[in-house]
Amino acid sequence: EAQVTQNPRYLITVTGKKLTVTCSQNMNHEYMSWYRQDPGLGLRQIYYSMNVEVTDKGDVPEGYKVSRKEKRNFPLILESPSPNQTSLYFCASRSQGGGYEQYFGPGTRLTVT
Amino acid sequence: GNSVTQMEGPVTLSEEAFLTINCTYTATGYPSLFWYVQYPGEGLQLLLKATKADDKGSNKGFEATYRKETTSFHLEKGSVQVSDSAVYFCALSARGGGNEKLTFGTGTRLTIIP
Numbered sequence: 331e332a333q334v335t336q337n338p339r340y341l342i343t344v345t346g347k348k349l350t351v352t353c354s355q356n357m358n359h360e361y362m363s364w365y366r367q368d369p370g371l372g373l374r375q376i377y378y379s380m381n382v383e384v385t386d387k388g389d390v391p392e393g394y395k396v397s398r399k400e401k402r403n404f405p406l407i408l409e410s411p412s413p414n415q416t417s418l419y420f421c422a423s424r425s426q427g428g429g430y431e432q433y434f435g436p437g438t439r440l441t442v443t
Numbered sequence: 444g445n446s447v448t449q450m451e452g453p454v455t456l457s458e459e460a461f462l463t464i465n466c467t468y469t470a471t472g473y474p475s476l477f478w479y480v481q482y483p484g485e486g487l488q489l490l491l492k493a494t495k496a497d498d499k500g501s502n503k504g505f506e507a508t509y510r511k512e513t514t515s516f517h518l519e520k521g522s523v524q525v526s527d528s529a530v531y532f533c534a535l536s537a538r539g540g541g542n543e544k545l546t547f548g549t550g551t552r553l554t555i556i557p
Contacts, residue, residue: 334486363544372447372532372547373487380542388544420486422545431477432536432545434486 332357334435336421342441343411351406351438353421359433360426362404363388364396367418367437376419379404380426411442445470449533449548456523456555464518464551466507466533474535476500476509476516477545481530490518490531525555 334355343349355362363378365388375388379398393415395407404423408415418439422432450465468474475494479487491500496511505520516533533548 361543365545370549372549373545374547375544378542378544386542388542422487431489431492434479434488436486 332433334421334423334433336419336435336438338438339436340439342443344443345412346410349408349411349440351408351419351421351440353404353406353435354402355404355421355423355433356402357423357425357433358401359423360401362398362421362423363432364394364404364406365420365422366390367420373420376406408440411440413442416440416442445474445535445537445546447533447535447546447548449531450551452530452550453552453554456553458525458555458557459522460555462518462520462523462527462553464531464533464553466516466518466548468514468516468533468535470514470535470537470546472537473511474537476507477534477536478505478507478516478518479532479534479547481532481550483529487532523553523555525557528553528555 337352360381364376365373367373377396379385421435424432446469477492478490480490491502493500493509499508507518530550530552532550534545
């Protein structure tokens, strides 16, 4: 089954404790992206990757890092989480081909206390 | 920059009612337009899309037409069901430049009552 998976699905942590949210896709997609969803703001892009070893900032990159060492994986790293990073996070992927349809993971709900 | 404005929610309708959720956009060039749906506790699923002016996207009884002259992509369904209760997001993807990120509206929560 074609899918995007994320882990963990739920995470409660404390300020300053480094964490990583993993994302993996099995569709051989070149493009991957991270979004955060906040009430009243919709989804906003954090980082994206056009292919292996090619990453760039989205609209709200502050406080986040990413890496793309393999085509299928695109982890999101919070080096020193803060309460304003409490949010629902989605990973997405798509082919570089036409249509621009993005496939989303199930989401990771992060709470930073 | 690009932006999407969609109808504020929440929207509550009775089963079998007619649904319209308004969506307008601002973008340079000719974006692709999408409606995504988020069921409780789940990720976003593509509901329908349109890639050029006057295209009509349709799926599961939902329809939306890409109207360039009014920069709109309103979502409609003739007879809603309880199972349509979800949050609906209008989004656009501008072409070119490589990123082609999705720019989302704020979402409209729809509740259908039996």
